[in-house]
Amino acid sequence: MQATSKGDDWWRGCVIYQVYPRSFQDSTGDGSGDLAGITRRLPHIAALGADALWLSPFFKSPMADMGYDVSDYCDVDPMFGTLADFDALVAEAHRLGLKIVIDQVLSHSSDKHPWFVESRASRDNEKADWYVWADPKPDGNAPNNWMSIFGGPAWEWDSTRRQYYLHNFLASQPDLNFHNPEVQEALLETVRFWLDRGVDGFRLDTVNFYVHDKWLRDNPPLEKSVSGEIDEKNPYEYQDHLFDKTRPENIEFLKRFRALLDEFDGRTSVGEVGDGERSLQTVANYTSGGDKLHMCYTFDLLGPKFSAGHVRKCVADFEAAVADGWVCWAFSNHDVIRHVTRWTRPGGDPGAVARFSIALLACLRGSICIYQGEELGFGEAELAFEDLRDPYGIRFWPGYKGRDGCRTPMVWDAQAEQGGFTDGKPWLPIPAEHRALAADRQQRDRASILSHYGAVLAARRQHPELIHGSISLLEANDDVLAFVRTAGGQRLICAFNFSDREVLVPLIGKDSSLGKVDFPGSGGEQRGDGLVIPPLGYLIGRLF
Missing domain, CATH: 2.60.40.1180 (Golgi alpha-mannosidase II)
Incomplete structure (x- = not known):
């Protein structure tokens, strides 16, 4: 199946709309969004003026990390529907002129994936080397000092193999061994599966985490950690991550990935780069030359800094580093506090911040990504601890409240009991303040935030200077x-x-x-x- 036709470089300067499937639209009444619900709401995305739809994971998964722990890369989890539902979504999106970009979680799988089940069974089976295994130190401790982003050491002991395995996130998300060519080949075949179904592109989760240092060298501490100038909630932030991610061998895999995409017409890729102060240089390395990723995004504008100087520095650093590469700018996504909350000063007007932000985003050089709900002016939801579903937030509460506050359901109908999202009990509560910003109300109001978003994106399309x-x-x-x-x-x-x-x-x-x-x-x-x-x-x- 071929992609819709807008030219092979449609991605350059495009507008991507991110959908978090569990929170977009429920079609079954179970309180959780699904693929059929997304298909129903595609006209909203098309009317807004987006070029592409990015779907967060919908693959089979135990849902320990909301689908970012994949147990089958080539099937839909029943909570989201079926492959037939996915095919119907792609067909309708293409009919409306929308591209489909899906999340591809390649750095790690679920511990329930058959590959890992076999790998952990013994040290001599066919997939024994498909994950990152290491012997303990003589005193029984983990092989090195690498930390998990979700808290604690990045190593988990397995009593069957009597070895540790690496997990950069949850212990139930073991890291795949990219030093093994068979692993790379198997992962690329899962990518081909979705290309054959008409997918137009891939958002690559944690793209700089794929390859680890084969000698398992310790990460050094950050200089500001040694000097006592650091104050972070997560101990992961105390290290200089030289050896557990962003290894130079990653470049060769990205070239293989790009070569596969280039077998198909008009496909694209966008990588998520989390690399601290080196992020923009990593973007340059990953997007230059036309033989790796098409574009990347970083967390530089997904943080709390809201100033002309900060944005200027990010743009200047990108322009100086990236040369022939390309960036995708975003202010919000499913992993960070919504930018209207992050950037509204005490006593300020969140609506004014929303309008200002989309105008700024639309004028920057690069592609842009909009996260569901920001076009309605959603701020971060305040949730009680008992309502949390995010393991990250549960682990670090109350110092860090996790990511559920930006993942609450869309509100389509102000008068409906559950905002038009579901007929059942929603998987996360729907905040009262979001109900007041319901899509149906804003669609009727030319002065609304939603109308402003649509008008800004329409104006952007009318000015080639802002796209190219x-x-x-x-x-x-x-x-x-x-x-x-x-x-x-x-x-x-x-x-x-x-x-x-x-x-x-x-x-x-x-x-x-x-x-x-x-x-x-x-x-x-x-x-x-x-x-x-x-x-x-x-x-x-x-x-x-």
Whole structure:
């Protein structure tokens, strides 16, 4: 099956809409979203102006980590439906002009996967070396000091093999051994399975975790940890992760992955890179040359920093490092506190932050990703401990409340008992404040956040400079991010005021003049040789 046709480079500058299947739409009344429910709501995504739909995992899984622990890479978990339901979703998405990008969790599987069941049975079976096994130290301790992101050592003792196995996340998520060519081949065959079903691309979970240091060397501590300048809730953050991830051998596997995708027309890939201060350099390494990943995203703009200086540094560092590569920017996803909550200052207006943020995202050079609910202005939900389902939050409560607050169900109908999400009891509570932001209410309101999102994305499509153009950062005061996007001899100036006061931004050159651009919410005016931008406002104009 071939993908829909928008050209092989449709991904460059595209808008991706992330769906968290369990929380999008329930079609059976069991309180959990499913594939048939997603198919029903595809018109919402198409009407918003997205080019592609990213589906978080729906594969067979014990659901210890909400589907990121896969027990069968080539089947749908019954809680989400069937392969026939998936095929129907792909067909309807393609009919509506939407691409389908699926999550591919290759770095680890579930401990219930048949591969691991066989691997742990003995040291001499056919899959004995398919996972990362190591003998204990003479005193019985783990082979090295590597830590799990979900807390504690990254090693779990197995009494049958009398060895430790590596798990960068939960103990029930053993790491696959990418040093074994058979493992790489088997994983690539699972990718081919979905390509043959018409999938247009893959979001690669924890893409820099695939390969580990074969000598299992200890990670050194971070310098700020040695000096006592670190204050992190998770001990994982105290190490400099030189040996448990981002190994150079990973590049060769990514080339094999890309070669497989290139056998099909118009397919793409986007990698999730979590690599601290090295993230943008890793993006450069993984997306350059046209023979590895098409694009990557990092957590640089998924954190609490909300300032012109921070965004400027991220853009400048990317442009300096990546050269011919490509980035996918996002402000929210299923792993972080929603950005409206992270970035709204005390006493501030979350709606204004939502409008400002989508305009900024739409103007950055790269592809962009929108997480379900942000187009409605959803903030982070406050949940009680007894409502948590995320093992990460349960493990680190109360210092860290986990990821359930950004995973609560969509609200489609303000008057329906469960917001139109389900006829049963939802798997996570639906916050009252989200009900007030229901999609049906906002669809009828031209001044709503949802309407603003749609209008911004429509305006972005009308300006090639914002999709394919180059970017040049301008000098401005500490509260302003200003840059010029250029394509085909046309120039757009984009200026964003992060402060709560009016600011003046100089124009480029004394003879520059500004023309109006039809861009939603673009305020301010030209005054002499400068631009006046209102508080938490922006101005998009054409430079002559």
